Amino acid sequence: MAKKVALLQGNDACAQGAVYAGCTFFGGYPITPSTEVAEVLSGELPKVGGKFIQMEDEIAAMASVIGASLTGAKALTATSGPGVSLKQELIGYACIAETPCVIINVMRGGPSTGMPTGPGQSDVMQAKWGTHGDHAAIALVPASCQEIYEETIRAFNLAEKYRMPVQVLYDEIVGHMRERVEFAEPGELEVIDREAPSVSPEEYKPYDDTKGQIPPLASYGSGYKFHVTGLNKAADGFPTTKAELVDAEERRQIDKVDDNVADIEKFETYMTEDAEVIIWAYGSTSRSARYAVNDLRKEGIKAGLFRPITLWPFPEKQTAELAKQAKAIIVPELNLGQMVIEVERVAKGDCKVAAIGRVDGEPINPGQIAGKVKEVL
């Protein structure tokens, strides 16, 4: 049977991916350029027995997502930079309470209200460091409508598997453009559900890591009663200030990502084998970069593209290897220099690292990238 295909907006593809992943709860507050995610899910979720709630603001929306997740639902919110700023306190709460959830950030410029209808990539550091305190972060950066569909599914899988918030970031350009999307058949793509406790309600401790790094999470309403707090806590979920317990808890929720980078990382390389200059680009900017690589190759310049699909945890190993191989790495991004700082850190001076920043609401075009490559070489 022929696969179901449709011409879909990136935001629509995101909503369809969420449904495929088994999402049954959306709590949100509309904001350009993400609103279509909410709009589509308000139609789709009731069809699968799910709930759609427009909350009174972004903060409450994030709180509703955490609450829904604790009842066992796969829960989602979608917003843009200003909304993510408001959600930060509760994103930290989801980190320390180890509550799976997915946050879609369709990026526009900033700070503050910025230019709501223009694209931006200036929330990439926020995705890692937006909430206070030490914490792990997983952020995915799809670059096409098909990839938004698939990465939204993967975001739910990672959230459920690692019991933590996962952010999906794409900019207004991919959020609003339309491309062909092939829908996966049921069972075709992996869908991960969270691990249920193997002990009785009486024996259950929500943060007991004696059997593994990621303790199973019980659902409220299933007979398991447990305490959830933003305070540092012991295995039973109740607050503690015991140094060794606090230390162990803090480290475990970071190690669960650091120790599993191989499972979480995802990237694409294009013509990097013999490349003397690497364009390190993500999201819509990577599409300009690929165009530039093709143009540069026609002129005999050995250019290649490294495109992270998982942005956090940062692709340290791959970036370090490319820095040893290439004369230069160019990092174009729709901000004034964010991921380039990480690339410089990891390159450790092994090659030149140069940035292209743009914040006028227009995309970085292939000519700009090719021009920078020639300037640097």
Added chain:
Amino acid sequence: MAERYEIRFSGAGGQGLITAGIILAEAATIIEGKHAVQSQSYGPEARGGASKSEVIISDGPIDYPKATVVDACLAMTQEAADKYANGIKEGGLLLLDEDFVQRTPEGNFKVLRLPIMRLAKEDIGREIVANVVALGAMIALTDAVSREAGEKAVLAKVPEAFKELNQKAFSLGFDKGKEAMN
């Protein structure tokens, strides 16, 4: 690398040119199995005033999703012609609504005129299908997709009660487009 074919539809907000772009992209990718990307002006820019929709069609994957050099452009109003009839490649095509665009944008491309709004209003009887008349004409002029694929995509998009109206509009636009070429 596969060749890109870039088409821009522009006019006044509300004339349905974003829909025309979506239908063309559906004809190209869902019906003909090519690659296509559709994008549009968005937000305050698109309200009232001039609005645009761009479609890039290729046999291979499309990387840069915005227009680079436009192969064919439609402008339904003077404001749209002034604002968006640029970046058209040498030897490319610009189709203008002959009643609504008086000042012709300058450039090294072929300029054709059709009374698109008037055709919709007088020949079909409904101004609202001007976008489908325009789509038919652009497909005839560019061969971006086949006539059949274009018609099929139009019919898939409209409710049953409006199928005949839109089919007529598409055919009229296509025929007028072919005539204008000669």
